Amino acid sequence: xxxxxxxxxxxxxxxxxxxxxxxxxxxxxxxxxxxxxxxxxxxxxxxxxxxxxxxxxxxxxxxxxxxxxxxxxxxxxxxxxxxxxxxxxxxxxxxxxxxxxxxxxxxxxxxxxxxxxxxxxxxxxxxxxxxxxxxxxxxxxxxxxxxxxxxxxxxxxxxxxxxxxxxxxxxxxxxxxxxxxxxxxxxxxxxxxxxxxxxxxxxxxxxxxxxxxxxxxxxxxxxxxxxxxxxxxxxxxxxxxxxxxxxxxxxxxxxxxxxxxxxxxxxxxxxxxxxxxxxxxxxxxxxxxxxxxxxxxxxxxxxxxxxxxxxxxxxxxxxxxxxxxxxxxxxxxxxxxxxxxxxxxxxxxxxxxxxxxxxxxxxxxxxxxxxxxxxxxxxxxxxxxxxxxxxxxxxxxxxxxxxxxxxxxxxxxxxxxxxxxxxxxxxxxxxxxxxxxxxxxxxxxxxxxxxxxxxxxxxxxxxxxxxxxxxxxxxxxxxxxxxxxxxxxxxx
Amino acid sequence: xxxxxxxxxxxxxxxxxxxxxxxxxxxxxxxxxxxxxxxxxxxxxxxxxxxxxxxxxxxxxxxxxxxxxxxxxxxxxxxxxxxxxxxxxxxxxxxxxxxxxxxxxxxxxxxxxxxxxxxxxxxxxxxxxxxxxxxxxxxxxxxxxxxxxxxxxxxxxxxxxxxxxxxxxxxxxxxxxxxxxxxxxxxxxxxxxxxxxxxxxxxxxxxxxxxxxxxxxxxxxxxxxxxxxxxxxxxxxxxxxxxxxxxxxxxxxxxxxxxxxxxxxxxxxxxxxxxxxxxxxxxxxxxxxxxxxxxxxxxxxxxxxxxxxxxxxxxxxxxxxxxxxxxxxxxxxxxxxxxxxxxxxxxxxxxx
Numbered sequence: 001x002x003x004x005x006x007x008x009x010x011x012x013x014x015x016x017x018x019x020x021x022x023x024x025x026x027x028x029x030x031x032x033x034x035x036x037x038x039x040x041x042x043x044x045x046x047x048x049x050x051x052x053x054x055x056x057x058x059x060x061x062x063x064x065x066x067x068x069x070x071x072x073x074x075x076x077x078x079x080x081x082x083x084x085x086x087x088x089x090x091x092x093x094x095x096x097x098x099x100x101x102x103x104x105x106x107x108x109x110x111x112x113x114x115x116x117x118x119x120x121x122x123x124x125x126x127x128x129x130x131x132x133x134x135x136x137x138x139x140x141x142x143x144x145x146x147x148x149x150x151x152x153x154x155x156x157x158x159x160x161x162x163x164x165x166x167x168x169x170x171x172x173x174x175x176x177x178x179x180x181x182x183x184x185x186x187x188x189x190x191x192x193x194x195x196x197x198x199x200x201x202x203x204x205x206x207x208x209x210x211x212x213x214x215x216x217x218x219x220x221x222x223x224x225x226x227x228x229x230x231x232x233x234x235x236x237x238x239x240x241x242x243x244x245x246x247x248x249x250x251x252x253x254x255x256x257x258x259x260x261x262x263x264x265x266x267x268x269x270x271x272x273x274x275x276x277x278x279x280x281x282x283x284x285x286x287x288x289x290x291x292x293x294x295x296x297x298x299x300x301x302x303x304x305x306x307x308x309x310x311x312x313x314x315x316x317x318x319x320x321x322x323x324x325x326x327x328x329x330x331x332x333x334x335x336x337x338x339x340x341x342x343x344x345x346x347x348x349x350x351x352x353x354x355x356x357x358x359x360x361x362x363x364x365x366x367x368x369x370x371x372x373x374x375x376x377x378x379x380x381x382x383x384x385x386x387x388x389x390x391x392x393x394x395x396x397x398x399x400x401x402x403x404x405x406x407x408x409x410x411x412x413x414x415x416x417x418x419x420x421x422x423x424x425x426x427x428x429x430x431x432x433x434x435x436x437x438x439x440x441x442x443x444x445x446x447x448x449x450x451x452x453x454x455x456x457x458x459x460x461x462x463x464x465x466x467x468x469x470x471x472x473x474x475x476x477x478x479x480x481x482x483x484x485x486x487x488x489x490x491x492x
Numbered sequence: 493x494x495x496x497x498x499x500x501x502x503x504x505x506x507x508x509x510x511x512x513x514x515x516x517x518x519x520x521x522x523x524x525x526x527x528x529x530x531x532x533x534x535x536x537x538x539x540x541x542x543x544x545x546x547x548x549x550x551x552x553x554x555x556x557x558x559x560x561x562x563x564x565x566x567x568x569x570x571x572x573x574x575x576x577x578x579x580x581x582x583x584x585x586x587x588x589x590x591x592x593x594x595x596x597x598x599x600x601x602x603x604x605x606x607x608x609x610x611x612x613x614x615x616x617x618x619x620x621x622x623x624x625x626x627x628x629x630x631x632x633x634x635x636x637x638x639x640x641x642x643x644x645x646x647x648x649x650x651x652x653x654x655x656x657x658x659x660x661x662x663x664x665x666x667x668x669x670x671x672x673x674x675x676x677x678x679x680x681x682x683x684x685x686x687x688x689x690x691x692x693x694x695x696x697x698x699x700x701x702x703x704x705x706x707x708x709x710x711x712x713x714x715x716x717x718x719x720x721x722x723x724x725x726x727x728x729x730x731x732x733x734x735x736x737x738x739x740x741x742x743x744x745x746x747x748x749x750x751x752x753x754x755x756x757x758x759x760x761x762x763x764x765x766x767x768x769x770x771x772x773x774x775x776x777x778x779x780x781x782x783x784x785x786x787x788x789x790x791x792x793x794x795x796x797x798x799x800x801x802x803x804x805x806x807x808x809x810x811x812x813x814x815x816x817x818x819x820x821x822x823x824x825x826x827x828x829x830x831x832x833x834x835x836x837x838x839x840x841x842x843x844x
Contacts, residue, residue, distance in 0.1 A: 196497050202501060433656065437659065440656075440658075441651070460497075464500055464504040467504040468507050469508070471504065471508035472512030473650060473651050473654075475509065475647060476647035480615065
């Protein structure tokens with residue numbers, strides 16, 4: 001079930017909330033948790049019920065392993081932890097990477113397996129207290145959420161099942177930590193309706209929905225035109241290539257951060273606070289800062305459970321290996337590995353540069369960071385390495401520079417750098433006015449991401465203004481747009 | 493007074509809808525993208541309204557004006573002709589609603605509809621360009637359509653539409669020279685598209701050579717929402733003395749419409765009491781005869797196709813008069829005067 005579908009918004013969500021609050025009136029909160037688990041499994045199975053038993057089995061086995069780890073000391077616990085990690089990674093590897101690694105026909109990928117596998121590895125690691133400072137808890141988690149300080153493995157089955165299957169984060173994150181969420185799921189107020197929390201959550205949900213339906217899907221259509229053309233062997237000219245790439249950079253940001261906001265809003269309605277997952281990443285002034293702002297919960301997971309165990313700051317290759325794994329986590333394809341490798345390389349260069357002690361002007365830092373991040377989206381989005389290469393050729397201007405004749409006529413000096421053509425076939429809808437249309441839309445999109453605070457930084461008044469600007473367009477897209485585009489991160 | 497979060501949220505949502513409605517109903521417009529088809533629709537309606545006696549109306553998407561030429565057909569059949577097609581995206585229910593009041597007993601409506609028009613879904617139809625046109629300019633027609641149409645018409649534009657409204661209004665204010673007429677030709681006083689010569693379309697030849705048209709299946713035609721709209725019109729017509737005739741859209745000869753699809757279209761018309769035009773070539777032509785899509789013949793082929801249509805229409809309608817080849821006017825020339833009292837000037841470029 002998609003968060004941006006009318007089935008979810010008008011059916012599942014109100015029924016799910018009402019059921020939770022009704023169950024919350026029953027004794028000791030178990031019914032509310034049971035309802036939450038049941039509703040989450042319905043949500044998960046709506047897409048493909050075949051994989052519900054896999055999710056349930058994974059939850060049961062990991063909870064059992066967690067109890068083993070928590071109940072044994074030292075070495076034995078670590079062995080159980082190793083068993084758990086191997087089991088989880090084997091499951092993920094079989095479904096996600098068997099085709100890539102062994103060249104066999106890949107099995108159907110269970111929805112969200114990357115997310116619920118990581119969640120449960122965190123649970124097992126936390127049960128052992130085996131991770132570094134960031135994961136073991138030092139009082140306050142990221143985003144100011146209080147930690148309970150107790151081992152996750154002590155939890156009962158129902159809170160654990162609710163934590164893993166909790167539908168707001170089940171499909172595409174945020175990757176929440178057991179110690180952040182389990183105490184909230186056990187809290188007495190979980191299933192108590194709080195009008196202010198519901199309103200606040202609904203507001204964040206609607207803003208996320210607007211990001212997805214109004215902005216991401218619009219930029220997605222612009223991006224698809226260019227990238228699809230490259231996939232079919234077309235030679236994109238400079239503006240066609242850059243506009244497609246800039247549109248994709250906006251699409252993936254609005255799509256994924258919109259999803260995260262919707263998840264945060266949904267959880268908030270149920271009195272659960274999720275960490276912020278995106279914090280204006282394109283405003284970052286270094287690649288390291290970018291990763292502290294982009295998919296924050298994944299970055300933290302990789303830092304605490306991969307990078308630091310691999311040696312962290314003491315070993316430079318740890319950075320590269322972590323980012324390669326990050327790329328591979330996004331999908332079993334070389335293009336994702338290249339994307340991860342590029343980011344690893346950028347991070348290495350950044351670290352070495354910092355050692356030199358040379359400081360660049362802040363706007364230049366921002367520009368270089370943005371350029372690196374945006375260019376790295378080329379292999380990530382392109383349909384294969386050939387298409388990526390064709391896109392890069394277009395971006396470099398190797399296929400020439402063309403502009404609509406109407407633009408060149410209006411600004412004749414452009415005739416010195418661009419060939420006038422009736423229209424650009426791989427730009428927007430390839431109509432006469434597509435160039436000014438895409439230009440204006442990109443301008444608006446980049447203004448929002450570069451000049452405005454993100455949703456969670458907005459003051460209540462500005463949130464209201466933003467919602468006023470976007471709500472009607474959201475209604476338009478939700479009920480009257482002929483096509484619904486799935487979230488990009490569903491495939492991961 | 494301090495507003496609670498719930499009230500603030502509800503107020504923001506209501507205000508958003510109100511501002512959106514006021515903006516798109518009274519302020520924002522798309523004078524180029526929507527202004528052009530609207531002007532074409534209105535000009536063609538005015539042309540139809542100006543014909544006092546019986547008339548032939550060709551109703552389709554852009555296959556109508558690009559591949560059919562009333563200027564050719566009119567003298568051959570000796571009946572005033574209006575080429576009322578505009579674009580495939582304009583809702584058939586909207587076009588029928590606009591044309592019904594102008595149709596009189598004895599009028600003939602020829603419908604060489606594109607395949608896409610039969611299978612266009614309910615949602616897609618509801619949010620077509622006519623939705624925005626109706627909200628901004630044509631509430632009278634909107635009121636006559638079903639509830640789902642005016643619900644969608646209240647939300648006709650996405651963010652792109654809003655952005656383009658500003659851009660197009662600015663371009664019009666700056667006396668922007670629309671280059672489309674030079675690129676594709678214009679419209680004559682019959683509502684035909686003219687000037688889309690083979691020479692002008694030479695640049696499209698490579699693209700046309702690689703175009704692979706996607707035909708719809710017979711099952712899709714039978715189940716199509718557009719088919720239901722067409723059937724409704726066909727059912728309405730006999731009671732008002734209107735003769736309806738179905739026809740095929742043009743197609744590439746090397747990728748013609750599947751026979752089953754053609755049969756399904758023919759069945760739609762025959763089942764609802766209409767006649768159907770069978771052309772010897774099934775409206776299929778070599779790719780070199782096309783201008784820029786499989787529905788758009790170039791001007792020379794348009795004229796040739798129109799002669800075939802006129803001959804077939806004459807046979808189907810059982811007219812005693814033979815087709816008058818002597819009355820065929822050369823492209824761009826005024827044919828011998830018939831009963832049309834007034835020919836209207838109209839915009840001369842296609843939809844952007």
